[in-house]
Amino acid sequence: MSNYRNRSLTKLTTVDRLLRWIICGVLGMVLVLWISPKGMTLNLPRISDALLVSSRVGTAPSLPFVEGQLSDRQYIASVFNNWIELYLKKAKAPVTLDGQELFFVTDTAEHSAELRAQLISEKLEEAVASENPVQVKVNQSNNQLTIISLNNQQLLTVTSGDAAPRTPQERAQEWADKIQQSLTTGKQQRQFDFIVKGLIYSAAIVFAAISLHSLSDKLLRQFWQKISLPNLTEDSEQRNLINSLDLLRNLTIGTARVVIWLFAALGISNLFPVTRQWSYLIVNALITTFTSPILTLGQQAYSIPDILLLGFLLFGLVNLSWKATDLFKSRILQITGMNRGTQEVIAVIFRYSAIALGTVVVLQIWGLDLSSLTILASALGIVIGLGFQDIAKNFASGLILLFERPIQVGDFVEVGRYTGIVEYIGARSTTIRTLDRISIILPNARFLENEVINWSHSNPVSRLHIPIGVAYSSDVQVVESTLLEAAKSHPLVLLVPPPKVMFLGFGDNSLNFELLVWIDQPSELFTIKSDLNFKIQHLLLQHEIEIPFPQRDLHVRSGSIPLQISTNLEETLIQVLQKFLAKDDR
Numbered sequence: 001m002s003n004y005r006n007r008s009l010t011k012l013t014t015v016d017r018l019l020r021w022i023i024c025g026v027l028g029m030v031l032v033l034w035i036s037p038k039g040m041t042l043n044l045p046r047i048s049d050a051l052l053v054s055s056r057v058g059t060a061p062s063l064p065f066v067e068g069q070l071s072d073r074q075y076i077a078s079v080f081n082n083w084i085e086l087y088l089k090k091a092k093a094p095v096t097l098d099g100q101e102l103f104f105v106t107d108t109a110e111h112s113a114e115l116r117a118q119l120i121s122e123k124l125e126e127a128v129a130s131e132n133p134v135q136v137k138v139n140q141s142n143n144q145l146t147i148i149s150l151n152n153q154q155l156l157t158v159t160s161g162d163a164a165p166r167t168p169q170e171r172a173q174e175w176a177d178k179i180q181q182s183l184t185t186g187k188q189q190r191q192f193d194f195i196v197k198g199l200i201y202s203a204a205i206v207f208a209a210i211s212l213h214s215l216s217d218k219l220l221r222q223f224w225q226k227i228s229l230p231n232l233t234e235d236s237e238q239r240n241l242i243n244s245l246d247l248l249r250n251l252t253i254g255t256a257r258v259v260i261w262l263f264a265a266l267g268i269s270n271l272f273p274v275t276r277q278w279s280y281l282i283v284n285a286l287i288t289t290f291t292s293p294i295l296t297l298g299q300q301a302y303s304i305p306d307i308l309l310l311g312f313l314l315f316g317l318v319n320l321s322w323k324a325t326d327l328f329k330s331r332i333l334q335i336t337g338m339n340r341g342t343q344e345v346i347a348v349i350f351r352y353s354a355i356a357l358g359t360v361v362v363l364q365i366w367g368l369d370l371s372s373l374t375i376l377a378s379a380l381g382i383v384i385g386l387g388f389q390d391i392a393k394n395f396a397s398g399l400i401l402l403f404e405r406p407i408q409v410g411d412f413v414e415v416g417r418y419t420g421i422v423e424y425i426g427a428r429s430t431t432i433r434t435l436d437r438i439s440i441i442l443p444n445a446r447f448l449e450n451e452v453i454n455w456s457h458s459n460p461v462s463r464l465h466i467p468i469g470v471a472y473s474s475d476v477q478v479v480e481s482t483l484l485e486a487a488k489s490h491p492l493v494l495l496v497p498p499p500k501v502m503f504l505g506f507g508d509n510s511l512n513f514e515l516l517v518w519i520d521q522p523s524e525l526f527t528i529k530s531d532l533n534f535k536i537q538h539l540l541l542q543h544e545i546e547i548p549f550p551q552r553d554l555h556v557r558s559g560s561i562p563l564q565i566s567t568n569l570e571e572t573l574i575q576v577l578q579k580f581l582a583k584d585d586r
Contacts, residue, residue: 092104092105092106092113093105093112093113093114093116093117093118094117095117095120095121095124096117096121096277096280097121097124097125097128097179097182097183097186098128098182098186098189098273098276098277099270099273099276099277099278099279099280099281100182100276100280102175102178102179102182103174103175103178104117104162105117105120105156105162106159106161106162107161108157108159108161116156120155120156123150123155124150124155124179124182124183127150127151127183128182128183128186128187128190129190132151134150134151134180134183134184134187135150135151135152135180136148136149136150136155136176136179136180136183137149137152137176138169138172138173138176141157145157145168146158146163146168146169146172147172148172148175148176148179150179155179158171158172158175186273189272189273190273195272198271198272201268201271202268202271205264205267205268206264206268208264209260209261209263209264212260213257213260213261216253216256216257216260217253217256217257220249220252220253220256221249221253224245224249224252266279290303290304290305291303291304291305294307295307300367300368306366309366310362310363310366313362313366314359314362317355317358317359317362318355320358321351321354321355321358322351324350324351324354325347325348325350325351325354328347328350329343329344329346329347333346333347339408339410340408340409340410341405341408341409341410341411342408343409344408344409344424344425345402345403345405345408348402348425348426349402352427390443390445391428393445394427394428394429394443394444394445395427395428395444397443397444397445397447397448398425398426398427398428398429398430398444399427400444400448401425401430401444401447401448402425406447406452406454406457407422407425407430407447407452407454407457408422408425408456409422409423409424409425410422410456411454411455411456411457412454412455412456412460412522412523412525413432413452413453413454413455413456414452414453414455415432415442415446415447415450415452415453416446416450418432418434418440418442419434419435420432420433420434420435420438420440421433421523423439425444426444428443428444429441429442429443429444430442430443430444430447435523435526455522455523455525456522460520460521460522461494461518461519461520462518462519462520462522462525463516463517463518463519464516464517464518464519464525464528464529464532465514465515465516466514466515466516466517466529466532466533466536467504467512467513467514467515468483468512468513468514468515468536468547469507469509469510469511469512469513469547469548470510470511470513470540470545470546470547470548471510471511471545471546471547471548472510472511472548473546474511474545474546475545476503476511478543478545479501479511479513479545480501480503480513482536482539482540482543482545483499483501483513483515483536484499484501485539486515486532486535486536486539487499487515487517487532489535490517490528490531490532490535492519492521492524492528493517493518493519493528493532494517494518494519494520496518497518499515499516499517499518500515500516501513501514501515501516502514502516508550509548509549509550510547510548515532515536517532
């Protein structure tokens with residue numbers, strides 16, 4: 001049974017590591033997409049185009065190559081970075097046809113990029129919907145402007161901003177070819193034969209989605225059955241673990257189903273021009289809604305992805321701080337030979353310092369001006385002062401416990417009716433593990449407001465008092481030697497200072513003694529007391545020394561009752577008694 005449980009726990013460890021790697025990968029992808037503005041939707045030209053930067057077209061200036069100052073790699077990186085910086089600063093809008101982005105246009109002196117893109121897209125939609133053939137050409141105007149015409153009518157003028165990093169003529173020819181190809185494809189996709197083929201493909205996609213749905217359910221259920229723990233016991237901790245695995249399994253299966261049908265819906269919508277356009281509009285609306293600024297701090301506006309990214313970064317920072325603290329404590333602090341309490345204090349200070357400094361760095365990288373948080377910090381201070389007094393009090397108490405150190409990790413303490421070893425001192429609470437291996441979580445303020453007995457404070461050596469009573473007929477010298485023999489025979493009793501026997505006095509039923517012993521392991525005091533009591537009882541029986549118990553003697557004595565009666569009553573009683581005796585004689 002234990003081997004099976006060990007194998008199951010090993011599987012759980014593997015799953016836990018796998019999930020951690022997945023989370024780290026997702027965080028990395030989010031970070032990369034966030035650092036690159038607009039992420040996957042940005043239509044960047046190839047890197048080789050970036051190296052063709054020319055000052056004659058008004059793009060990023062080229063850097064002079066000075067031999068001995070910049071290497072080839074540094075020169076290319078500098079040119080590319082300068083081009084990227086200027087390229088990303090330009091406002092761009094996509095020109096679309098049937099839900100597909102063809103190219104991006106920039107602002108001009110007369111129109112914004114969004115208006116230019118909208119006008120060009122409308123002309124393309126009219127051309128693809130008409131039955132007339134289309135012809136796209138690149139022309140040169142009298143004032144040396146590069147123009148793209150559609151059926152001998154001007155469609156757009158390619159500016160130097162549109163063409164960067166190429167020349168306007170090169171960019172116009174590239175766009176003209178894309179427009180011609182997209183219009184031809186759009187007309188073909190509106191024919192009856194293509195629609196029939198699209199319906200057939202749609203049916204095939206639905207059939208494939210149904211098959212993948214069933215197959216993924218079967219495979220995922222088999223996978224989770226292999227790594228799930230059997231219900232061996234009714235242990236609450238194991239029950240919670242099994243429930244967590246069941247929830248994770250259901251989430252995995254549900255996510256797989258959603259992904260399959262989402263891809264199926266996207267595949268079907270991309271088969272037809274109208275549905276593809278609807279899909280593009282819906283996705284763009286969702287992206288715009290999701291990325292619209294919802295919070296403004298100072299001069300910076302932040303959207304939902306920005307806030308989620310900040311949450312992910314702070315979550316990763318806290319986890320990294322915990323891991324780094326554990327590594328620092330296990331690899332460095334343990335080598336120094338310091339006691340456990342000192343190591344824990346240094347580790348806690350290291351952890352919270354890393355979290356505080358890391359938070360400042362993350363907020364700066366995130367683009368948040370910390371001076372804009374002064375009002376928020378003031379409001380937060382008022383809220384804490386009014387609504388979170390206990391939390392603030394416990395936090396301050398935790399700092400006092402860490403720096404003043406009246407108790408430390410590893411100390412054996414008594415707090416009220418709880419007795420145990422201090423396992424952890426946190427910012428808000430302290431964990432005590434009792435001798436029954438039960439964790440008691442107490443607020444930090446309780447250690448400063450109430451009386452606390454710390455058996456390990458400054459010096460773990462402490463003295464135990466074990467009372468014993470013997471019969472009056474016992475030899476006190478033998479009793480003393482017997483108690484000392486019991487104390488010295490225990491391995492956890494210190495011989496320096498030596499054990500001592502005190503004769504406390506004469507009790508009602510016994511001669512009262514007290515055995516005093518010194519120990520340096522306070523957490524074992526109850527075990528040591530029990531062992532000494534067993535040993536004392538055994539030695540007293542060997543020496544025939546009696547341990548008395550309370551006795552009470554009841555003595556009953558006879559005598560006259562001091563009762564006085566009147567003379568007349570006495571004479572009457574005598575007469576009645578005489579008459580009674582006379583009748584008996586007869």
